[in-house]
Amino acid sequence: MITVILAGGYGRRLAPVTDHHAKSLLPVADRPIIDWIIEKLPPSKIIISTNKSFADSFKEWIGNRPIEIVSEETRSEEEKLGAVGGLLYTIQSKTISEPILLINGDNIFDFSLKDVSDSNYAVNLLYDIKNIEEVKGKYGNVRVENGFIVDFLEKPENPVSSLVSTGIYYFPTSVFPLIREFYDSNHHDRDNMGSLLKWLIEKKKIQVKGIVKEGLWVDIGSRDSYIHANQIFSHQDSFISPSTKLVNSSVNSSVILRNCHISDSKLEGCVIDEDCFLENVHLKDKIIGKGSKITSNE
Secondary structure: OEEEEEOOOOOHHHOOHHHOOOHHHOEEOOEEHHHHHHOOOOOOEEEEEEEOOOHHHHHHHHOOOOEEEEEEOOOOOOOOOHHHHHHHHHHHHOOOOOOEEEEEOOEEEOOOOOOHHHOOOEEEEEEEOOOHHHHOOOOEEEEEEOOEEEEEEEOOOOOOOOEEEEEEEEEOHHHHHHHHHHHHOOOOOOOOHHHHHHHHHHOOOOOEEEEEEOOOEEEOOOHHHHHHHHHHHHOOOOEEOOOOEEEOOEEEOOEEOOOOEEEOOEEEOOEEOOOOEEEOOEEEOOEEOOOOEEEOOO
């Protein structure tokens, strides 16, 4: 089995922080998101699927570890191949002929993946949100019968259950030509792995097993979810990098990255990127880009 971590997206909902950081390399509780993923993997070869803009950042993160990179020839949201295209590009670039454990690189979880590779079927790991109202417009939503997914809806306004896709999949090699067929059809959302699963199920190409996992799981796609992940894994209301200097200021439900100076300020629900200088400001529900300087004399 080979593990492929999809990290080719540009994370526009977290811009401008993601203008300078691959989302998978954003810190959660002072560790890159991808570190949290790696520590939960079963023994396998690991490949990071990314883009030209962030390839060097991933190479620096990898160091001497036996992890490979496949880099798409893209540098913008408009050019990217999408999740399905990134997977297909990786399969072809590395001539992969083993089953694939596929993981979206913006998930954090604490459950084991060891049982996934025992399956002869395609697999989607699922998580029970419990509250069906929380599924609306947010997650890939599934209906399961006898252990198999029979319906997959992407961010529906009328969910069919409280079960959602975790963005973690297992594909036996028999699925590989079907991925090519799906991608070449040009009639589907190539940026969404759920679209592939929906097509596989509706066209009865292959059965997709749904395995419900318990524990912690956070899909980091927005400011709120990024803050929430830091709260969970740092066990604090706000995460403030140890290298940031905070003077006479209050911080609530926020994330502040490295080497910031914040004085006489109040922050609520904010994400502050590295090297920022904030003085005498009140910010609420904001994302502040790297190296910003914001002051007020009021």
